[in-house]
Every structure is written in C-alpha cells, then in structure tokens.
Amino acid sequence: xxxxxxxxxxxxxxxxxxxxxxxxxxxxxxxxxxxxxxxxxxxxxxxxxxxxxxxxxxxxxxxxxxxxxxxxxxxxxxxxxxxxxxxxxxxxxxxxxxxxxxxxxxxxxxxxxxxxxxxxxxxxxxxxxxxxxxxxxxxxxxxxxxxxxxxxxxxxxxxxxxxxxxxxxxxxxxxxxxxxxxxxxxxxxxxxxxxxxxxxxxxxxxxxxxxxxxxxxxxxxxxxxxxxxxxxxxxxxxxxxxxxxxxxxxxxxxxxxxxxxxxxxxxxxxxxxxxxxxxxxxxxxxxxxxxxxxxxxxxxxxxxxxxxxxxxxxxxxxxxxxxxxxxxxxxxx
Numbered sequence: 001x002x003x004x005x006x007x008x009x010x011x012x013x014x015x016x017x018x019x020x021x022x023x024x025x026x027x028x029x030x031x032x033x034x035x036x037x038x039x040x041x042x043x044x045x046x047x048x049x050x051x052x053x054x055x056x057x058x059x060x061x062x063x064x065x066x067x068x069x070x071x072x073x074x075x076x077x078x079x080x081x082x083x084x085x086x087x088x089x090x091x092x093x094x095x096x097x098x099x100x101x102x103x104x105x106x107x108x109x110x111x112x113x114x115x116x117x118x119x120x121x122x123x124x125x126x127x128x129x130x131x132x133x134x135x136x137x138x139x140x141x142x143x144x145x146x147x148x149x150x151x152x153x154x155x156x157x158x159x160x161x162x163x164x165x166x167x168x169x170x171x172x173x174x175x176x177x178x179x180x181x182x183x184x185x186x187x188x189x190x191x192x193x194x195x196x197x198x199x200x201x202x203x204x205x206x207x208x209x210x211x212x213x214x215x216x217x218x219x220x221x222x223x224x225x226x227x228x229x230x231x232x233x234x235x236x237x238x239x240x241x242x243x244x245x246x247x248x249x250x251x252x253x254x255x256x257x258x259x260x261x262x263x264x265x266x267x268x269x270x271x272x273x274x275x276x277x278x279x280x281x282x283x284x285x286x287x288x289x290x291x292x293x294x295x296x297x298x299x300x301x302x303x304x305x306x307x308x309x310x311x312x313x314x315x316x317x318x319x320x321x322x323x324x325x326x327x328x329x330x331x332x333x
Contacts (some may be wrong), residue, residue, distance in 0.1 A: 001024070001025060001026060001059075001060075001061065001062075002022075002024040002047070002058070002059070002060050002153065002187075003022070003023050003024075003025065003057075003058070003059040003060075004020045004021060004022040004023075004043065004046075004047075004056070004058055004109055004154075004262055005018040005021060005035050005056055005057040005058070005059060006019055006021060006055065006056040006057070007019070007022075007043075007046065007053045007056035007058060008020075008053055008054050008055030008056050008059070009039075009042055009043075009046060009053050009054060010054045011322070015209065016039050016209050017039055017042065017043065017053075017209050017210075018209065018210075019056075020039075020043060020056070020206055020210075020211065021211075022060055022184075022211065022214065024187065024202070024203075025185075025202075026183060026185055027183045027184070027185055028145045028185060028186070028201045028202055029176070029179050029180075029186045029188065029199055029200050029201045029202075030186065030187050030188070030200065030201065030202045030204070031187075031188045031189075031190060031195075031196045031200040031201075031202070031203045031204070032044060032085065032187065032188070032189045032190075032191060032204055032206060033191070033193065033196040033203050033204065033205050033206065034191065034205060034206030034207055034232075034249045035191055035207070035232070036191060038206040038207050038208060038209070039206050039208075039209045039210075040189045040206045041157055041158075041189050043128060043206075044059060044155050044157055044187060044189050046157065047075065047153075047187065048070065048073070048075050048077055048155055048222060049065075049068070049069070049070035049073055049075075050070070051064065051262065052309055053066065054277075060073070060074075060153070061141065061152075062064070062097060069276070069297075070145055071132075073153075074151050074152040074153065075151055075152070075154075075155055076140045076146030076147060076149055076151035076153070076154045076155065076174060076184075077146060077155045077157070078143055078146050078154070078155070078156045078157070078159045079142070079158075079159070080151070080157050080158040080159060080161055080162065081162075082138050082139065082142040084130045084138060084139070084141060084142055084144070084145070085129040085130065086130050087129065087130075087131070088129065088130060089119060089126065089127055089129055089130070090116075090125055090126045090127070090129075090130060090133070090141050091126040091127060091130060093130055093141055093145055094112045094115065094126075094141070094144055094145050094148050095108050095109075095141040096117065096145070096149065097148065097149045098111060098112070098149070101149075106260065107199060110237065111288075112126075112148060114143045114267070115126075115148040116144060117142075117145055118144075118147070118173075118178065118182075119140050119143060119144040119147070119178070119237060120140065121137075121140055121141065121186065121299045125137065134293050135162055135163050135164075136163055136167045136171060137165070139159060139160065139162075139163065139171060142159065143156075143159070143175075143178075146277075147184070149180065149255045151184065152184070152185065153184070153185045153186075153187065153189075154179075154184045154185070154186045154187070155186075155187045155189075156186065156187070156188045156189065157189045158191070159180040160172065160175075160188055160190075160192075160195065161190075161192075168195075172195060172198055175199065176198070176199050188200070192233075193232065193233050193234055196217070196245040197217040197220075197233075197234070197240060198217075199218055200216075201216070202214060202215065202216060203215065203216070203217060203220050205228075205229050205232065206232070207228050207232075212225065212226045212229050213225040213226060213229045214229050219232055220233055221234055221263075222263075223331075224331055226260075226333065227259060227333035230261050230331050230333065231261065234263065234304075235263070235264050235304070236261050236262065236264070237261065237262050237263075237264060237267075237303045237304055238259065238260070238261055239261065239301070239303065239330065240299075240300075240301045241256055241260060242299040242300050242301060243260075243278070243298065243299045243301055243303070244256050244260050245299075245331075246299045247276050247325075247327060248280070249278065250277060251276060252276055252323060252327040253327070254327060254330060254332065255332055258315075258328050258332040258333060259332065259333050260331070261331050261332075261333075262325060262329055262331070263331045264293070264305055264306040265295065265306050266326070267305045267306075267323050267325045268324045268325065268327040269295045269307060269321065269322070269323060269324070270324065271322075271324050272324060272326075274326055274328075275324040275325060275326050276321070276324065276325060276326075276327060277297070277322055277324055278322070278323045278324075278325070279298065279320065279321070279322055279323075280297050280298030280299075280303075280320070280321060280323060281296065281297045281298075281318065281319070281321075282295070282296055282311055282315050282316065282317050282318060282319045282321060283295040283296065283297050283302060283317065284317055285314065285315065285317070287309075288327055290308065290309060291306050291307060291308050291309060291311070292306070292307050292309055292314055292315075293305070293307075294306075294307070294315060296321065296323065305323060
C-alpha cells in the first residue's frame with residue numbers, strides 16, 4: 001500500500017500541492033492523469049525521492065519513506081526520455097544496476113537474460129549499442145532495466161509519448177500484460193486519456209495541483225464527479241439550453257440552468273423504451289471503417305454522434321434523421 005497523506009509541495013512562493021491525499025493498493029496499475037502542468041509528475045517524483053515535500057507523509061507498507069534515500073526505496077523508474085547509456089550495449093545497460101548492488105557475474109547474467117526474455121529482447125539485441133535501437137526497442141530496454149532490479153514499485157513517466165501512434169498502441173497492450181504477470185504495483189503518469197482508460201485499475205485525475213476524482217476507468221468515464229473530469233476524459237457533447245429545453249418538452253426533467261454533457265456513443269439512431277427523440281440534419285461525417293462519426297444540427301446546435309457501421313447505408317450530408325437518447329445518460333454540473 002502506498003499513501004500520500006496531506007502532502008504539500010512548494011517551490012518558493014508557488015504551491016504545487018497543498019493537501020494531496022491518495023491511496024494505491026498493492027499490485028494496482030494506478031495512473032496519474034491530467035493536462036500538462038497539473039502536478040502529476042511532481043507527485044511521482046516525490047514518491048521516487050527526486051524532490052522532498054514541504055509537508056505531509058508518503059507512506060509505503062506502513063513506513064514514512066521521506067527520509068529514506070532514493071536508492072533504498074525499492075522503486076524502479078522509467079523516464080519519458082528512457083535515460084539509457086547510449087554508448088553501452090543493451091546487456092550492459094541492464095546489468096548496470098545489478099553491478100552497483102555488487103551481485104556476482106553469474107547472478108547478473110541470469111537475471112539479465114531472464115528479464116530480457118520477459119520483455120521480448122532478443123539475444124542478438126543484447127550485444128547491440130542502445131544508440132542503434134529504434135524508439136520502441138529503447139523503451140523495452142528502459143522497462144527491462146527497471147524491472148531487473150525487482151522493485152516493489154514501478155513508476156513510469158509518460159514512457160510511450162515519444163513513440164509513433166501504432167507502436168504506442170501495441171506497447172500499451174504489452175505493458176498491461178507484463179504488469180499483470182509480474183504483479184508489480186505500478187504508478188503511471190500520462191496526459192493521454194485513452195491510454196489511462198486502457199491500462200489502469202484506478203485513475204486519479206489531476207487539475208491545477210489537486211485531484212478531481214479517483215476511480216476505476218468506468219467510474220471516471222461514465223460517472224464523472226466534476227465538470228472538469230467529464231470534459232477532459234474522452235470525447236463528449238456539451239448540450240446547450242435549446243437541446244435541454246426540447247428534451248424537457250419530450251418528457252425529461254433536466255435542470256436547464258446547469259451544464260449538461262452526454263457521450264457520443266450514448267446517442268442512438270434506433271428508438272428504445274424510455275429514450276427521447278431529437279430530429280436533426282447531418283452536417284457532415286467522418287467514416288473510418290468500423291465507425292462513422294456524424295455532426296448533426298438539432299435545435300440550432302451541433303452535436304456529434306458515433307455509430308458502429310453495421311452494414312446499413314451511411315447517412316449523407318443534408319439528410320434529415322432521428323436520434324434517441326436516455327436522459328439518465330446526461331451528466332449535469
């Protein structure tokens with residue numbers, strides 16, 4: 001168990017955190033999610049020991065670790081830049097921390113090869129210099145170098161952000177599988193909402209030095225506690241007053257003075273019990289094979305709807321259509 005307890009972090013007159021409280025369970029994949037400058041990396045660096053809070057405690061397994069040196073905290077770290085030794089071979093990079101711990105050459109060789117196999121680093125890659133590797137291969141090496149030391153906690157600071165989109169998606173799946181197999185408590189920093197939703201057991205959404213919400217991906221996405229979380233996580237429609245008024249005329253009981261949001265995929269083109277109807281005109285659409293995303297003008301506003309393509313004809317620009325939604329799916333703040 002990791003606990004941030006009333007943690008305060010200041011830089012001169014600037015307060016990054018005034019009162020940070022978080023709990024991370026053993027074996028969890030826990031993500032710090034938020035926009036740039038919100039404090040998520042600061043919180044991670046405080047746990048690792050790269051900076052010292054001005055107040056509060058960080059407790060690991062019942063012990064306040066703030067006075068424990070970085071190298072004795074049992075925490076592995078993977079940086080956005082990987083922080084590898086470019087003139088060393090992959091093998092030498094993986095073995096470096098083990099040599100510092102004064103392990104025997106036989107033990108080092110065994111551990112390096114075991115971890116290389118887990119991370120899918122081939123024998124021929126072990127003898128190559130890191131500088132010769134692709135970005136994806138370097139990311140694997142950075143992860144292996146952290147894991148080979150058998151840390152109790154693994155911290156990853158935007159480790160996939162320098163990779164192209166296709167590689168990033170494939171490595172997400174590998175990272176999630178690896179973390180579950182090893183059972184290492186993992187803290188992951190990202191600004192990528194899709195990445196957080198896919199990887200995490202729990203997510204803490206950061207905003208301006210505070211945590212807006214902590215929950216499972218499903219809770220964060222479908223039951224956002226604040227307007228910031230609702231608007232930041234995933235793609236969403238903000239419904240204007242004219243749409244809300246029309247839905248109320250159709251039988252809803254929504255508060256027309258509060259901001260209202262609904263996810264794109266929760267608007268449908270087929271009626272269902274309890275659903276209310278909106279009519280509109282297709283302004284344009286984006287077809288990507290599996291789904292089509294429409295922009296539809298209704299009640300003087302434009303809302304977006306995403307539909308899985310099921311073989312039926314695609315609605316065309318200018319076409320008049322009917323849409324159906326459940327008022328219970330609308331989040332209001």
